[in-house]
Amino acid sequence: MPRKARDAARPALTTAQALGALLKSARDIMRKDKGLNGDLDRLPLLTWIMFLKFLDDLERQREAEAALAGTRFRPAIEPPYRWRDWAANPQGITGDELLAFINGEETVRPDGTRGPGLFAYLRALTSENGDDRRDVIATVFRGVDNRMRSGYLLRDVIDKVNGIHFTSSEELHTLGALYESMLREMRDAAGDSGEFYTPRAVVRLMVQVTDPRLGETVLDPAAGTGGFLVEAFAHLSAQVRTVAERKVLQQRSLFGCEPKPLPYLLCQMNLLLHGLDAPRIDPGNALRHRLAEIGERDRVDVILTNPPFGGEEERGIQDNFPEDRRTAETALLFLQLIMRRLKRAPTSAGRPARAAVVVPNGTLFGDGVAARIKADLLEQFNLHTVLRLPEGVFAPYTDIPTNVIFFDTSGPTREIWFYEQPLPEGRRKYTKTRPIQFEEFSEFLAWWGSRAEGPRAWKVDGPGLIRRDEAGRVVAVNLDLKNPAARAAEDHRAPAEIVTSALAKEREVLALLEELRALVDEGPG
Structure with missing residues (x-):
């Protein structure tokens, strides 16, 4: 023609x-x-x-x-x-x-x-x-x-x-961006019903530091609307050079699970709009399989996820896990699943299988079943980094403090690096209209490749965190460790500085109460 x-x-x-x-x-x-x-x-x-x-x-x-x-x-x-x-x-x-x-x-x-x-x-x-x-x-x-x-x-x-x-890459790119803006509105509405979505900046950071390579398999077992998979697809797309590599990306790279019908639909459309021709999203609960029956063929190279936390899984799901590690807390069940689904052998890129997972503070300090699961993590995997996110990253949906844990299959944990991400100077908290930005992680990214202790970073002995009773049973594993530099600064403050700080906090509380009074006076109209 x-x-x-x-x-x-x-x-x-x-x-x-x-x-x-x-x-x-x-x-x-x-x-x-x-x-x-x-x-x-x-x-x-x-x-x-x-x-x-x-x-x-x-x-x-x-x-x-x-x-x-x-x-x-x-x-x-x-x-x-x-x-x-x-x-x-x-x-x-x-x-x-x-x-x-x-x-x-x-x-x-x-x-x-x-x-x-x-x-x-x-x-x-x-x-x-x-x-x-x-x-x-x-x-x-x-x-x-x-x-x-x-x-x-x-x-x-x-x-x-x-x-x-839907016939040109330019329009697909534009529509993908517009669709993401609609998803943000959807998330704002869904936040009231207990759905917490990962900020784009955090997603991008987790993908960048785990650095999936073409030929490796990437899984999000709690895919939601597909944010991690979309970002991983973009990361892998930049590595494609040939038709054969494009086929690998399209058919053998990205996998997810999402049991809720609405997020499943949104995830499929999100991935389609960003260029994945046939998304491989399992519509079932990722926790529905018996943990002991998950074998090597079910394992992947990279897991990126923000599993639901604070929820409760039914008894039938809990029965899929070892008897002494059963719990209704979804975050702990997902952590066990993630550990089980990481490949034990090096990946096609010659690197250990690895995971980046968002977890609440409760997972870090919990005892009982939580302690036993964390002991498994330290003894069977290399938990090399804990990124402590600033307060309010998930605002306005929840104020629960959160962290990102990074671990791989290179061996048992020897030392754990902690990094405390600060709020921007002059900011008290994040909001829906002013969320965390990727650029705020620039210092963390610079630190990632050449680690050193400092005001924001410290390391601890991994095995020393596991406490056992006289019978050798795990009783506690506390990963909720505070920044020693901040604690030292707190201990050495002058009395006048302590009083000034307390008065400043009191003024903040009073200001918030005045804002609340004004809202009440305005009434429902």
């Missing part, structure tokens, strides 16, 4: 500004619908609509490539359920007819024949010939539904999304 003809057939690129306006317009339309209540309803609906448009654009590309190669192409979604069959025409089905086609178990389809409704068809898809796209689609749509009550408003939203072209 002549170049001019190709260019004429290709849709014009949508600018970032136009994409932003288009998505805002779609969300404004959804706000008029009585069946949707806030972004917790609107974003999933917009996501599954975009998901189907993306798949159809991807299928068109693959169909064209197969035609050029003279090979047979079989679509993941058959007519008349493809986007182009029912959604692409602005004059197509709408109103009650559209709702019946999407929601019905059986309905009149856009081509006039009777058959399963759209969701019923998608949920029943099964993979064939090793192509797991169908399984991904089926799993996604088993976890979502259509809550819009107006088929006319739904048609308006579909027409808006039809203006997005």
